Amino acid sequence: MLNWIKSLNKAQKRNIMLAIDALLVPFAMLFAFAALDMGGGIWENFRSIMLLLPYMIMAAIGISIWIGIADIQVSAYEAASVGLTAVHAIFLIIASMVVSDIAGLQLPMGLHMIFGVAFFCFAVASRAILLQIVLGVYRYASDRTRVLIYGAGTTGSQMVSALRGHETIQPVAFVDDNKGLHGLRVQRLPVFPTVNIAKVVDENQIDRVLLAVPSLSRPKQAQIARRLEKMGLEVQTLPSFSQLIGEEALVDKLTPVSARSFLGREEVDHVLGEARNSYQGKVVLISGAGGSIGSELCRQVIDCRPSKLILFELSELALYEIDMELRSVIEHEAMEIELIPVLGSVTDSRQVRKLLATHEVKVVLHAAAYKHVPLVEANPLTGLVNNVFGTQTLAEQAAKAGVERFMLISSDKAVRPTNVMGASKRLAELVIQDMAYRLEDNSGTIFSMVRFGNVLGSSGSVVPLFQEQLRRGGPLTVTDKGVERYFMTVQEAVKLVLQACAISKGAEVFVLDMGEPVPIFQLARQVIESAGYDVRDADNPEGDIEIEITGLRPGEKMSEELTISSDLLGTVYPKIFMTHENGLSQIEIATALRSLREAFVASDEEMAREVVRRWVEGFQSFAPKVEVS
Structure with missing residues (x-):
């Protein structure tokens, strides 16, 4: 079944949707005649249906092709598509009225309206049922990655909508820090507290976590990702919509700042001569x-x-x-x-x-x-x-x-x-x-x-080390607050x-x-702030990156000298x-x-x-x- 679905090309899928719309026409007409008792007996009603049916089927197919509703994938059938289905139904009501008048059937206006409403309901329901059938085939015929969304805000909600019809990814639940969302359902998925994430992962057999919290700074996202990776999970970070379209200028944060910007003095720039x-x-x-x-x-x-x-x-x-x-x-x-x-x-x-x-x-x-x-x-x-x-x-x-x-x-x-x-x-x-x-x-x-x-920027030197620690979400490690070095x-x-x-x-x-020599602690602050982040310390506990004092290493001086004499x-x-x-x-x-x-x-x-x-x-x-x- 799955292989057959995957083998269908675009034209074949459109023909299937056209056939479904055509089949819905007689069901909608039968429902309309049954719902509106016009007298005349069963045979008279059946004769009217048979007179209208060929023309209404052709009208349904033609209108579907014209407005393009048959080309909409069931996985992408949402509010706008429902609106097109309503337009389709309205045109069918008009077609039904025109055909019945030409045939001299003198059918009441209420019957045409019931027919249109019934067709609309049947069309929407058929697509919802078809989507569940297709998802069920994919779900049971292939391995699916079970995904936990970290963040039940706009980005997380949009991501779940996008993944609804995905072949191999199944959104399972949300976790979020917002207490007001705990116990609720967003996009039909439950929202759990982040403190329970280990339990949620275990009970729901989660394979991957998608971080949908673009409002958090990159270091904080990196800290969350590192904690989740220790649980054996694959972690991916989602950008916000504004980042995708370029409204947020994050390029400077993603690109390491040049090491020479931390020199603390004018760079000596003279030609070799x-x-x-x-x-x-x-x-x-x-x-x-x-x-x-x-x-x-x-x-x-x-x-x-x-x-x-x-x-x-x-x-x-x-x-x-x-x-x-x-x-x-x-x-x-x-x-x-x-x-x-x-x-x-x-x-x-x-x-x-x-x-x-x-x-x-x-x-x-x-x-x-x-x-x-x-x-x-x-x-x-x-x-x-x-x-x-x-x-x-x-x-x-x-x-x-x-x-x-x-x-x-x-x-x-x-x-x-x-x-x-x-x-x-x-x-x-x-x-x-x-x-x-x-x-x-x-x-x-x-x-x-x-x-x-x-030498700033050389292999093993402090600035590249700080920038790598920053990329991982910190902390930046300094051996002692009093350590200072000459830089070039x-x-x-x-x-x-x-x-x-x-x-x-x-x-x-x-x-x-x-x-003058540069204090390494000051340099660490510069690296953090030059990337657009805040230092997390006693004065700013909500900051992004912490500077950790590790103690002098064996053989390390507080300061260096350039000459013996x-x-x-x-x-x-x-x-x-x-x-x-x-x-x-x-x-x-x-x-x-x-x-x-x-x-x-x-x-x-x-x-x-x-x-x-x-x-x-x-x-x-x-x-x-x-x-x-």
Whole structure:
């Protein structure tokens, strides 16, 4: 039966409805003659019916086609369709009067009226019965998804109407917070309190919940959805009608706000200028080319028109994405730049040696590093090996290959670090300082480093984390109300790197004037408010999103510093400063690296921490077991 119904095309369905209307005509006429006793006996009445019947059937079919009522699906037969049926009945009354007069039957006006009313009632009833039959066939011949509507307002009511004739979805009930609706029926469905939702779901075997509460803010909808999903339910959110037609401007809320809008100061925006000459026509290698900073380095370096750009990356996916992006730019701009993607690790000395020698690399921008503080804290050996020995390997091979300039991308967390990630970056800086001092009199590779604060929008940074928490409905997590950080955009960071590398003379630490540090708690409020929501706290308990204080994580500082010494010297670029900091002697750095390697070979995390504690100023010991969030 179900397959037969599904096989019907539009013309066949219309013919069925026309046949039903035609069959209703004799029933309506019989009802009219029976209801109005005109005398003359049964035979006389039957003769009158037979005279009228052929013409009235043709009239019923013709009028139905003309006004289009036969084309209306039974699932869409509602108030407007009932009105068309009334029009159909009126035309049939007129046709009945005309035909009877032409035939000379002299039938009373009341009979024509009863005939029209009877046809109208029969037509409406037939369609209602037909709809129930079709729904019954679908209900028992196929699996239907039982749906609970969350919200019995206008949107929920309209949704139930739309789903009445759906093949595979069956609305079962409403839940709503409005106490005035509890116990009532909306669209013939019962309305239950939201506190009883678990019971309603269990008793009615609910498969899916439709959130029909567009008046609630998106975070509150996300909170409801997350609670329902924990019950094993599929949850979908319905927009309001005004959202569908575009009257409510929600695009800003759906689109993440640019990270640079949270900078808290004017963005440093100056052209590279003469710094471009340090890369133009040269072979440039960027390690960590697929990362947040590495990929932006790639974008800005190709604007300097190097002869060859080598993308050195450990992640296959990240390498593929940046390679495809840059190839598209190079092709579109008709640049004569050879792009070489290399999948590998900076800790692989043989690969690094071959890569630098084969392509005659002149500039190395070293951005490859593990930088997520809790992850490195939980995996100290891996973090130290990659960040320290990777830097050592790349720097030593660069010196042997005759590379002109080597720039290390460092972090403000390297200054008196209280975590393994910061300590690993400080050790990497000490390696580069040692290389710079050893080669200072040999006119070899110029080694330098650039140190900056948190990069807004980079992977693992706080703003994308806040925006993801916001998308899930909150809360936004802040470790301490007093925590503050320096921030810069990735575009600023990369310009600093390229300009500092160009002006470096050797062993400098470059920093950017980043203004005042930004309180993270304040930043969380900005993220919430920039999305158009309110912060939920003691002063505003009805707000949308809460900010939760989780406590400082192991290795986390309340604030960061940019330099070990306070002596900053200006450069040709107004916002870029440099400083020279004391490092370790050649013997000390060799001892530190040897001890660190022994700890790695022994797979002894505590031994590695002892090495770092001895040689890195300010480093403190924390429990090795860390919960990563």
